[in-house]
Amino acid sequence: MTRSTGPAPGEATVEAERVVAWLRLPAIALIALGQGLAHPNPHQTGFLVTLVLFSAWSAGLLAWLYLRPLDSRLALAATYVDIVAISVLALLSGGPFSHARLAFFLVPVAVAFRFRPAVTAVAAAVTTAAYVVQAAAHPARGNPETARFILIQAGYLAWVGAACVLLSMLLERRTQLVNDLAEARSRLLGDALEAEQRERKALAEALHDEAIQNLLSARHELEEVAEGAASGHPALGRADDALALTVHQLRQAIFDLHPYVLDEAGLESAIRSVAVQAATRAELELDLDLRYGKRHPQEQLVFSAARELLANVVRHARATRVRVDLFEDSRELVLVVEDDGEGFPAERLTERLADGHVGLASQRFRIEAAGGSLKLVSKPGEGARAEIRLPE
Numbered sequence: 001m002t003r004s005t006g007p008a009p010g011e012a013t014v015e016a017e018r019v020v021a022w023l024r025l026p027a028i029a030l031i032a033l034g035q036g037l038a039h040p041n042p043h044q045t046g047f048l049v050t051l052v053l054f055s056a057w058s059a060g061l062l063a064w065l066y067l068r069p070l071d072s073r074l075a076l077a078a079t080y081v082d083i084v085a086i087s088v089l090a091l092l093s094g095g096p097f098s099h100a101r102l103a104f105f106l107v108p109v110a111v112a113f114r115f116r117p118a119v120t121a122v123a124a125a126v127t128t129a130a131y132v133v134q135a136a137a138h139p140a141r142g143n144p145e146t147a148r149f150i151l152i153q154a155g156y157l158a159w160v161g162a163a164c165v166l167l168s169m170l171l172e173r174r175t176q177l178v179n180d181l182a183e184a185r186s187r188l189l190g191d192a193l194e195a196e197q198r199e200r201k202a203l204a205e206a207l208h209d210e211a212i213q214n215l216l217s218a219r220h221e222l223e224e225v226a227e228g229a230a231s232g233h234p235a236l237g238r239a240d241d242a243l244a245l246t247v248h249q250l251r252q253a254i255f256d257l258h259p260y261v262l263d264e265a266g267l268e269s270a271i272r273s274v275a276v277q278a279a280t281r282a283e284l285e286l287d288l289d290l291r292y293g294k295r296h297p298q299e300q301l302v303f304s305a306a307r308e309l310l311a312n313v314v315r316h317a318r319a320t321r322v323r324v325d326l327f328e329d330s331r332e333l334v335l336v337v338e339d340d341g342e343g344f345p346a347e348r349l350t351e352r353l354a355d356g357h358v359g360l361a362s363q364r365f366r367i368e369a370a371g372g373s374l375k376l377v378s379k380p381g382e383g384a385r386a387e388i389r390l391p392e
Contacts, residue, residue, distance in 0.1 A: 013114070014070045017078075020110045021062040024082070027103050028055050031089055034099030040140040047092040054085040075114060079123055082107055087130040095138020096131075096150045104131050105160055112164035113171055120168040124161025128154050189369040197300060204254045212250050219243045252277075267299040268292055268326060271306050271335075275324045278310040284339075287323040296333050298370050298390050305363045305374070309337040309386050312360065317341025317384065328392070332372075335388040343378045 061078055090098040108124040135150045219240055226236045262270035268290045279286035313322050319341030326335050364374045372390035
């Protein structure tokens with residue numbers, strides 16, 4: 001859960017603000033219904049005007065939170081508007097005895113899961129003080145036992161505020177623990193990917209420097225035998241063809257193990273190479289739109305995902321066309337692989353995982369562990385679209 005700490009709140013913080021904005025509306029309705037009960041010294045006109053203004057503010061804020069980015073300063077301002085509005089409504093409808101006073105309890109609770117403990121403590125203190133001030137300013141303060149009633153209500157508010165501060169502290173600790181676990185997972189993922197790439201590179205170099213060189217030497221020996229023979233034997237030609245095919249297959253395997261083009265030319269060139277190979281192998285029409293000329297710290301992860309997605313298209317999609325896009329959007333690297341194949345229902349992914357096909361699930365886990373996302377959209381007969389986003 002992301003807490004409000006700066007001008008760029010996370011998705012969880014925006015969701016929390018929206019929840020609080022929705023909660024204001026039934027609270028306003030309850031305040032309006034409570035006005036129909038008996039109150040000492042009510043001011044109906046002022047109460048209704050204030051209630052209408054507060055309702056308009058709440059509705060406008062709710063709309064704003066869905067239409068515009070959230071600024072943490074707006075969240076703080078909304079909290080203080082709540083305190084002021086509730087104080088005025090309570091003052092105009094019975095002061096210490098107003099049923100609107102119960103809305104004061106909403107403020108520290110709403111603050112606790114949105115802000116840090118220090119802010120929650122300040123909000124709780126201000127809320128308690130606001131109740132005491134408006135209660136002391138109301139004519140009903142002259143009633144017998146009023147001072148005792150105000151003290152008890154203020155005590156309840158302070159108690160709820162203290163509980164909300166403790167709740168905020170617990171939430172902050174859990175948030176920090178989640179962040180630490182996420183960072184640890186990211187480090188472990190990075191170490192695992194680095195170890196995997198080292199092994200892939202070592203194996204690719206061994207195949208290139210030993211196996212392929214031995215096969216090329218064998219082809220050379222066969223050519224010498226064929227030149228020295230009075231008449232070429234058909235078996236020599238077949239053996240040479242088999243060696244040539246094996247060398248080609250090994251070179252393809254070396255590229256799959258460790259694409260040197262990724263190290264030398266970057267992500268755009270590497271994805272172009274693997275996309276062309278996949279389209280050629282499956283006889284697909286290929287549309288490429290690659291507009292990412294920069295280096296990315298997770299480019300090996302993106303390339304691995306692209307290779308897995310294209311392999312799925314080749315093996316399962318029964319497509320005639322595939323499109324690959326690579327670009328930057330809002331400081332994120334975006335990779336899109338889309339085909340016009342037969343598609344599949346959503347439950348097919350679960351079935352494939354049950355059958356042991358974990359390639360796509362593994363890629364999703366790695367991408368999410370690196371702070372990105374993988375979204376897959378498909379319907380039977382309408383192809384499939386995979387979109388990967390990773391922060392830069």
